[in-house]
Amino acid sequence: MASIPTATVSRLVTYLRILSQLDEAEVTRTSSEHLAGEAHVSAFQVRKDLAYFGKFGTRGAGYSVQTLRQELMRILGLTRPWNVAIVGMGRLGEALAVYPNLARYDFQLTSAFDVDPAKVGREVNGVRIRHADEIPAAVSDLKIDIALLTVPSEAAQDAANALAAAGVTGILNFAPTVIDAPPGAYVEPVDFLAGLKRLSFYIQRSKAKEATT
Amino acid sequence: MASIPTATVSRLVTYLRILSQLDEAEVTRTSSEHLAGEAHVSAFQVRKDLAYFGKFGTRGAGYSVQTLRQELMRILGLTRPWNVAIVGMGRLGEALAVYPNLARYDFQLTSAFDVDPAKVGREVNGVRIRHADEIPAAVSDLKIDIALLTVPSEAAQDAANALAAAGVTGILNFAPTVIDAPPGAYVEPVDFLAGLKRLSFYIQRSKAKEATT
DNA sequence: ATATGTGAATTGATTCACAGCG
């Protein structure tokens, strides 16, 4: 089976969002051209990305918004609900717990963990915070698929290992550090500090360029 | 001037973090090999990435942790402070406002904006929340370089345009939508929902593969 | 007529091998 560029997967997510917006606006048909415009890529790119997975359009007429949206949801595994846990109930963990878009996309928050006894037992958005020691039992009981990892950097790798050992297959790592993917699990980093530093690089660079002209 | 791959910039940020950790642990020297191990890339990659910017090591002896760290900070534009504003003081905005690592890296939170009159006037982490109407004046007065954009998707593009017009050169977009980079500004997306959907894709895919074996 | 789907060409990034310097 052809291996899919990670950039393609990212773009599929973008196309899906655009299609959802079109669907909400009750637009029924679209084209690679239009999707490309909204996603800020080329129309070639859109068609090539879709071609990895099949043929979804009709020549001369473009794509059905509903059909393509359904197909992308199927490809991305978004037709079934995923059980999600938040690990690390600091400010970020809490902000995520009440984030309404999680449920909208069928990511169901089913549990939350922390090591702080002061937090254990409290409820956030209908979910009781458990002690991290309960991860093995709870992950298996609640069939948790994905963990949002919001613990401090130094605790991230151990937590990821424990989660994967307990059966979690996807980890969204918010800690500003690179962690090894434990056996059997995928890790996606979400590092906004890194994004800030990249911005710093580009801004500084454009200012340096200005100065030399 | 050679154009730098964006992936290289991302990796430089990672190398810098590793060097900072080494420095804290009072390690004085390192090698492309070691940096590569920590960053989960090849040693070739490390050397090639650095080669875009100059020669920082001594052959046979590797790199001085302090020197390379300094150089990377210079390259990434992190030797000067950046003035940062948060635009959109919902839960995420608040979580960011109190995030201690911002200041640690010389990103100084100097202002915060929202459109909600109930929020305007309140203080968060020593910063008064202003009405979004004040953006043009405040950005210029406070010399704001970078905005953390945490408004709803539908407001993101307009806010970005307003910020850029007022003189902001870097925008970290937390809204789950693709926005155009307004003239004169760089945009970095931070979209954890997209990360979540990518995870969904990879998990679902590995499960499908298991089923066929 | 029109817009998709796709092999071929091009561009870009990563890997490699080794020359060069300490």
Place this chain on the structure above:
DNA sequence: CGCTGTGAATCAATTCACATAT
């Protein structure tokens, strides 16, 4: 002798052109 720095080779991704289907 060890490890960096770098041109050359490989590999991957994007772009293109056009044949194809409606």
